[in-house]
Amino acid sequence: xxxxxxxxxxxxxxxxxxxxxxxxxxxxxxxxxxxxxxxxxxxxxxxxxxxxxxxxxxxxxxxxxxxxxxxxxxxxxxxxxxxxxxxxxxxxxxxxxxxxxxxxxxxxxxxxxxxxxxxxxxxxxxxxxxxxxxxxxxxxxxxxxxxx
Amino acid sequence: xxxxxxxxxxxxxxxxxxxxxxxxxxxxxxxxxxxxxxxxxxxxxxxxxxxxxxxxxxxxxxxxxxxxxxxxxxxxxxxxxxxxxxxxxxxxxxxxxxxxxxxxxxxxxxxxxxxxxxxxxxxxxxxxxxxxxxxxxxxxxxxxxxxxxxxxxxxxxxxxxxxxxxxxxxxxxx
Numbered sequence: 409x410x411x412x413x414x415x416x417x418x419x420x421x422x423x424x425x426x427x428x429x430x431x432x433x434x435x436x437x438x439x440x441x442x443x444x445x446x447x448x449x450x451x452x453x454x455x456x457x458x459x460x461x462x463x464x465x466x467x468x469x470x471x472x473x474x475x476x477x478x479x480x481x482x483x484x485x486x487x488x489x490x491x492x493x494x495x496x497x498x499x500x501x502x503x504x505x506x507x508x509x510x511x512x513x514x515x516x517x518x519x520x521x522x523x524x525x526x527x528x529x530x531x532x533x534x535x536x537x538x539x540x541x542x543x544x545x546x547x548x549x550x551x552x553x554x555x556x
Numbered sequence: 557x558x559x560x561x562x563x564x565x566x567x568x569x570x571x572x573x574x575x576x577x578x579x580x581x582x583x584x585x586x587x588x589x590x591x592x593x594x595x596x597x598x599x600x601x602x603x604x605x606x607x608x609x610x611x612x613x614x615x616x617x618x619x620x621x622x623x624x625x626x627x628x629x630x631x632x633x634x635x636x637x638x639x640x641x642x643x644x645x646x647x648x649x650x651x652x653x654x655x656x657x658x659x660x661x662x663x664x665x666x667x668x669x670x671x672x673x674x675x676x677x678x679x680x681x682x683x684x685x686x687x688x689x690x691x692x693x694x695x696x697x698x699x700x701x702x703x704x705x706x707x708x709x710x711x712x713x714x715x716x717x718x719x720x721x722x723x724x725x726x727x728x729x730x
Protein backbone atom coordinates (compact mmCIF):
# COMPACT_ATOMS: atom_id res chain seq x y z
CA UNK A 409 0.00 0.00 0.00
CA UNK A 410 1.03 3.58 -0.56
CA UNK A 411 1.41 5.41 2.72
CA UNK A 412 1.46 9.20 2.91
CA UNK A 413 3.69 10.54 5.66
CA UNK A 414 3.79 13.73 7.61
CA UNK A 415 6.45 15.15 7.93
CA UNK A 416 6.89 13.93 4.35
CA UNK A 417 10.70 13.90 4.60
CA UNK A 418 10.92 11.95 7.86
CA UNK A 419 13.64 9.33 8.01
CA UNK A 420 12.04 7.33 10.83
CA UNK A 421 8.59 7.18 9.24
CA UNK A 422 9.85 6.35 5.73
CA UNK A 423 12.18 3.66 7.04
CA UNK A 424 9.53 1.98 9.23
CA UNK A 425 7.01 1.96 6.39
CA UNK A 426 9.53 0.37 4.02
CA UNK A 427 10.49 -2.27 6.57
CA UNK A 428 6.86 -3.45 6.61
CA UNK A 429 6.80 -3.77 2.82
CA UNK A 430 4.71 -0.69 2.05
CA UNK A 431 5.61 2.21 -0.20
CA UNK A 432 6.25 5.50 1.61
CA UNK A 433 5.09 8.55 -0.33
CA UNK A 434 7.97 10.85 0.50
CA UNK A 435 8.58 14.37 -0.72
CA UNK A 436 12.04 13.49 -2.02
CA UNK A 437 10.50 11.53 -4.90
CA UNK A 438 8.55 14.60 -6.00
CA UNK A 439 11.58 16.86 -5.55
CA UNK A 440 13.71 14.49 -7.65
CA UNK A 441 11.31 14.86 -10.58
CA UNK A 442 11.85 18.61 -10.45
CA UNK A 443 15.57 18.85 -9.84
CA UNK A 444 16.72 16.26 -12.36
CA UNK A 445 14.83 17.96 -15.18
CA UNK A 446 17.39 19.28 -17.66
CA UNK A 447 15.38 22.42 -18.26
CA UNK A 448 15.92 23.57 -14.70
CA UNK A 449 19.55 24.28 -14.12
CA UNK A 450 19.89 27.19 -11.76
CA UNK A 451 18.58 28.00 -8.28
CA UNK A 452 15.87 28.45 -7.07
CA UNK A 453 14.94 25.28 -8.84
CA UNK A 454 12.24 23.31 -7.16
CA UNK A 455 9.29 25.49 -7.94
CA UNK A 456 8.48 26.97 -11.34
CA UNK A 457 5.64 29.33 -12.22
CA UNK A 458 3.53 26.27 -13.14
CA UNK A 459 3.42 24.99 -9.58
CA UNK A 460 1.23 27.72 -7.98
CA UNK A 461 -1.26 27.13 -10.82
CA UNK A 462 -1.34 23.39 -10.10
CA UNK A 463 -1.68 24.20 -6.39
CA UNK A 464 -5.05 25.84 -7.09
CA UNK A 465 -6.56 22.36 -6.92
CA UNK A 466 -5.78 22.29 -3.20
CA UNK A 467 -5.85 25.93 -2.08
CA UNK A 468 -7.85 29.01 -3.06
CA UNK A 469 -6.42 31.84 -5.16
CA UNK A 470 -6.22 34.11 -2.08
CA UNK A 471 -3.79 31.69 -0.46
CA UNK A 472 -0.15 32.83 -0.78
CA UNK A 473 1.66 31.46 -3.83
CA UNK A 474 4.24 29.82 -1.54
CA UNK A 475 1.53 27.62 -0.02
CA UNK A 476 0.07 26.80 -3.44
CA UNK A 477 3.53 26.03 -4.79
CA UNK A 478 4.21 23.63 -1.94
CA UNK A 479 0.78 22.07 -2.30
CA UNK A 480 1.60 21.33 -5.95
CA UNK A 481 4.29 19.02 -4.56
CA UNK A 482 2.42 17.61 -1.55
CA UNK A 483 -0.93 17.37 -3.36
CA UNK A 484 -0.16 14.44 -5.70
CA UNK A 485 1.19 12.50 -2.70
CA UNK A 486 -2.05 13.09 -0.78
CA UNK A 487 -4.16 12.03 -3.78
CA UNK A 488 -2.12 8.88 -4.29
CA UNK A 489 -2.21 7.69 -0.66
CA UNK A 490 -4.05 4.56 0.50
CA UNK A 491 -3.29 5.31 4.16
CA UNK A 492 -1.46 8.00 6.11
CA UNK A 493 0.66 8.54 9.20
CA UNK A 494 0.80 12.01 10.73
CA UNK A 495 3.40 12.86 13.33
CA UNK A 496 2.51 16.20 14.88
CA UNK A 497 4.89 18.63 16.56
CA UNK A 498 7.85 17.27 14.60
CA UNK A 499 10.91 19.52 14.38
CA UNK A 500 10.08 20.32 10.76
CA UNK A 501 10.83 24.00 10.86
CA UNK A 502 13.71 23.43 8.46
CA UNK A 503 14.12 23.23 4.73
CA UNK A 504 11.33 22.53 2.33
CA UNK A 505 8.59 21.94 4.89
CA UNK A 506 9.16 25.06 6.93
CA UNK A 507 5.78 26.61 6.05
CA UNK A 508 3.29 26.21 8.89
CA UNK A 509 0.20 27.05 6.80
CA UNK A 510 1.12 24.43 4.17
CA UNK A 511 1.64 21.88 6.89
CA UNK A 512 -1.79 22.62 8.36
CA UNK A 513 -3.40 22.36 4.92
CA UNK A 514 -1.58 19.10 4.17
CA UNK A 515 -2.75 17.53 7.45
CA UNK A 516 -6.29 18.81 6.80
CA UNK A 517 -6.30 17.27 3.29
CA UNK A 518 -5.04 13.94 4.64
CA UNK A 519 -7.75 13.86 7.35
CA UNK A 520 -10.44 14.87 4.84
CA UNK A 521 -9.64 11.98 2.49
CA UNK A 522 -11.11 9.40 4.87
CA UNK A 523 -8.29 6.89 4.44
CA UNK A 524 -6.90 4.86 7.39
CA UNK A 525 -5.00 7.39 9.44
CA UNK A 526 -2.62 7.14 12.38
CA UNK A 527 -1.98 10.32 14.33
CA UNK A 528 0.98 10.55 16.66
CA UNK A 529 3.00 13.12 18.55
CA UNK A 530 6.69 13.47 17.74
CA UNK A 531 8.49 11.50 20.48
CA UNK A 532 11.11 13.14 22.64
CA UNK A 533 11.93 10.45 25.19
CA UNK A 534 12.87 6.76 25.05
CA UNK A 535 9.46 5.50 26.22
CA UNK A 536 7.59 7.72 23.78
CA UNK A 537 9.79 6.59 20.89
CA UNK A 538 9.28 2.89 21.67
CA UNK A 539 5.51 3.49 21.92
CA UNK A 540 5.46 5.39 18.60
CA UNK A 541 7.43 2.67 16.77
CA UNK A 542 5.15 -0.07 18.12
CA UNK A 543 2.05 1.92 17.17
CA UNK A 544 3.33 2.47 13.63
CA UNK A 545 4.16 -1.22 13.21
CA UNK A 546 0.77 -2.29 14.60
CA UNK A 547 -0.98 0.17 12.27
CA UNK A 548 0.94 -1.07 9.22
CA UNK A 549 0.24 -4.69 10.12
CA UNK A 550 -3.47 -3.93 10.50
CA UNK A 551 -3.46 -2.48 6.98
CA UNK A 552 -2.04 -5.75 5.66
CA UNK A 553 -4.74 -7.73 7.46
CA UNK A 554 -7.48 -5.53 5.99
CA UNK A 555 -6.13 -6.05 2.49
CA UNK A 556 -5.49 -9.76 2.94
CA UNK B 557 36.35 -11.03 -15.70
CA UNK B 558 35.34 -9.01 -18.72
CA UNK B 559 32.86 -6.16 -18.40
CA UNK B 560 30.17 -8.08 -20.31
CA UNK B 561 30.60 -11.23 -18.21
CA UNK B 562 30.48 -9.19 -15.01
CA UNK B 563 27.24 -7.53 -16.13
CA UNK B 564 25.60 -10.88 -16.94
CA UNK B 565 26.85 -12.38 -13.72
CA UNK B 566 25.46 -9.49 -11.68
CA UNK B 567 22.05 -9.75 -13.34
CA UNK B 568 21.89 -13.48 -12.60
CA UNK B 569 22.75 -12.95 -8.96
CA UNK B 570 20.68 -9.85 -8.41
CA UNK B 571 17.31 -11.26 -9.44
CA UNK B 572 16.69 -8.10 -11.47
CA UNK B 573 13.57 -8.49 -13.60
CA UNK B 574 14.05 -8.81 -17.39
CA UNK B 575 12.27 -5.51 -18.07
CA UNK B 576 14.62 -3.78 -15.58
CA UNK B 577 17.61 -5.39 -17.30
CA UNK B 578 16.57 -3.95 -20.65
CA UNK B 579 16.27 -0.53 -19.08
CA UNK B 580 19.68 -0.91 -17.45
CA UNK B 581 21.31 -2.01 -20.73
CA UNK B 582 19.99 0.98 -22.60
CA UNK B 583 21.17 3.36 -19.90
CA UNK B 584 24.60 1.78 -19.71
CA UNK B 585 24.95 2.02 -23.48
CA UNK B 586 25.51 5.73 -23.14
CA UNK B 587 22.09 7.12 -22.31
CA UNK B 588 23.05 9.06 -19.19
CA UNK B 589 19.52 10.03 -18.24
CA UNK B 590 19.76 11.30 -14.69
CA UNK B 591 15.98 11.10 -14.33
CA UNK B 592 16.02 7.30 -14.30
CA UNK B 593 18.52 7.25 -11.44
CA UNK B 594 17.58 7.36 -7.79
CA UNK B 595 19.54 8.44 -4.74
CA UNK B 596 19.30 6.89 -1.30
CA UNK B 597 20.85 7.84 2.01
CA UNK B 598 22.05 5.01 4.21
CA UNK B 599 22.17 6.17 7.82
CA UNK B 600 23.94 4.23 10.54
CA UNK B 601 22.27 4.32 13.94
CA UNK B 602 24.34 5.26 17.01
CA UNK B 603 24.64 1.57 18.03
CA UNK B 604 25.43 0.19 14.58
CA UNK B 605 28.09 -2.51 14.58
CA UNK B 606 29.78 -1.23 11.42
CA UNK B 607 31.50 2.06 10.74
CA UNK B 608 31.01 4.42 7.79
CA UNK B 609 34.28 3.19 6.27
CA UNK B 610 33.20 -0.44 6.48
CA UNK B 611 29.81 0.45 5.06
CA UNK B 612 31.32 2.19 2.05
CA UNK B 613 33.79 -0.68 1.53
CA UNK B 614 30.96 -3.24 1.61
CA UNK B 615 28.98 -1.17 -0.89
CA UNK B 616 31.97 -1.07 -3.23
CA UNK B 617 32.53 -4.81 -2.78
CA UNK B 618 29.05 -5.50 -4.13
CA UNK B 619 30.44 -4.44 -7.53
CA UNK B 620 27.16 -2.84 -8.51
CA UNK B 621 27.12 0.08 -10.96
CA UNK B 622 26.47 2.67 -8.26
CA UNK B 623 27.97 5.98 -7.23
CA UNK B 624 28.87 5.65 -3.56
CA UNK B 625 29.67 8.68 -1.44
CA UNK B 626 30.94 8.38 2.11
CA UNK B 627 29.28 10.79 4.53
CA UNK B 628 29.41 11.51 8.26
CA UNK B 629 26.11 9.67 8.88
CA UNK B 630 26.81 6.71 6.56
CA UNK B 631 26.70 6.82 2.78
CA UNK B 632 24.78 8.13 -0.19
CA UNK B 633 24.28 5.83 -3.17
CA UNK B 634 23.09 6.80 -6.61
CA UNK B 635 22.21 4.59 -9.57
CA UNK B 636 19.48 2.66 -11.35
CA UNK B 637 16.58 1.87 -9.00
CA UNK B 638 16.92 -1.93 -9.25
CA UNK B 639 20.60 -1.79 -8.25
CA UNK B 640 20.01 0.73 -5.48
CA UNK B 641 17.23 -1.44 -4.02
CA UNK B 642 19.47 -4.50 -4.23
CA UNK B 643 22.32 -2.71 -2.45
CA UNK B 644 19.99 -1.45 0.31
CA UNK B 645 18.53 -4.92 0.90
CA UNK B 646 22.00 -6.45 1.16
CA UNK B 647 23.38 -3.75 3.42
CA UNK B 648 20.37 -3.90 5.76
CA UNK B 649 21.08 -7.58 6.40
CA UNK B 650 24.37 -6.65 8.10
CA UNK B 651 22.66 -4.91 11.01
CA UNK B 652 18.95 -4.77 10.29
CA UNK B 653 17.76 -2.74 13.26
CA UNK B 654 20.57 -0.17 13.16
CA UNK B 655 20.78 0.66 9.47
CA UNK B 656 18.20 3.12 8.20
CA UNK B 657 17.61 4.40 4.71
CA UNK B 658 15.63 7.11 3.05
CA UNK B 659 15.24 8.60 -0.40
CA UNK B 660 17.04 11.76 -1.43
CA UNK B 661 15.91 14.09 -4.19
CA UNK B 662 19.26 15.55 -5.21
CA UNK B 663 22.08 13.35 -6.55
CA UNK B 664 25.27 13.10 -4.41
CA UNK B 665 27.65 16.02 -4.81
CA UNK B 666 25.02 18.17 -6.51
CA UNK B 667 26.40 21.75 -6.44
CA UNK B 668 22.97 23.08 -5.48
CA UNK B 669 23.05 21.11 -2.22
CA UNK B 670 26.61 19.90 -1.62
CA UNK B 671 28.36 21.55 1.34
CA UNK B 672 31.61 21.72 -0.60
CA UNK B 673 30.10 24.34 -2.92
CA UNK B 674 27.57 26.09 -0.71
CA UNK B 675 29.18 26.05 2.72
CA UNK B 676 27.27 25.37 5.96
CA UNK B 677 24.95 22.44 6.52
CA UNK B 678 22.84 21.17 3.67
CA UNK B 679 19.05 21.60 3.85
CA UNK B 680 17.53 18.50 5.34
CA UNK B 681 20.58 17.83 7.46
CA UNK B 682 19.03 19.56 10.48
CA UNK B 683 16.02 17.28 10.44
CA UNK B 684 18.28 14.27 10.00
CA UNK B 685 20.32 15.45 12.98
CA UNK B 686 17.17 15.73 15.11
CA UNK B 687 15.87 12.32 14.08
CA UNK B 688 19.31 10.77 14.61
CA UNK B 689 18.89 11.47 18.35
CA UNK B 690 15.98 9.00 18.41
CA UNK B 691 17.46 6.26 16.23
CA UNK B 692 18.88 4.36 19.20
CA UNK B 693 15.41 4.09 20.75
CA UNK B 694 13.91 3.15 17.38
CA UNK B 695 16.45 0.31 17.08
CA UNK B 696 15.53 -0.87 20.56
CA UNK B 697 11.83 -0.89 19.66
CA UNK B 698 12.55 -2.81 16.45
CA UNK B 699 14.53 -5.44 18.35
CA UNK B 700 11.78 -5.91 20.95
CA UNK B 701 8.51 -5.46 19.07
CA UNK B 702 5.15 -5.69 20.84
CA UNK B 703 1.56 -5.16 19.81
CA UNK B 704 -0.12 -2.04 21.18
CA UNK B 705 -3.64 -0.69 21.03
CA UNK B 706 -4.26 2.08 18.51
CA UNK B 707 -7.53 3.16 20.09
CA UNK B 708 -7.51 6.51 21.82
CA UNK B 709 -8.48 6.34 25.51
CA UNK B 710 -12.16 7.23 25.91
CA UNK B 711 -13.21 10.33 27.85
CA UNK B 712 -14.49 9.75 31.38
CA UNK B 713 -18.27 10.46 31.65
CA UNK B 714 -19.14 13.42 33.90
CA UNK B 715 -21.12 11.26 36.40
CA UNK B 716 -18.20 8.86 36.88
CA UNK B 717 -15.80 11.78 37.24
CA UNK B 718 -18.08 13.38 39.86
CA UNK B 719 -18.19 10.16 41.89
CA UNK B 720 -14.41 9.80 41.75
CA UNK B 721 -14.05 13.38 42.98
CA UNK B 722 -16.46 12.74 45.87
CA UNK B 723 -14.62 9.57 46.91
CA UNK B 724 -11.26 11.28 46.74
CA UNK B 725 -12.67 14.22 48.69
CA UNK B 726 -13.87 11.91 51.47
CA UNK B 727 -10.48 10.20 51.59
CA UNK B 728 -8.73 13.55 51.92
CA UNK B 729 -11.03 14.63 54.79
CA UNK B 730 -10.22 11.42 56.69
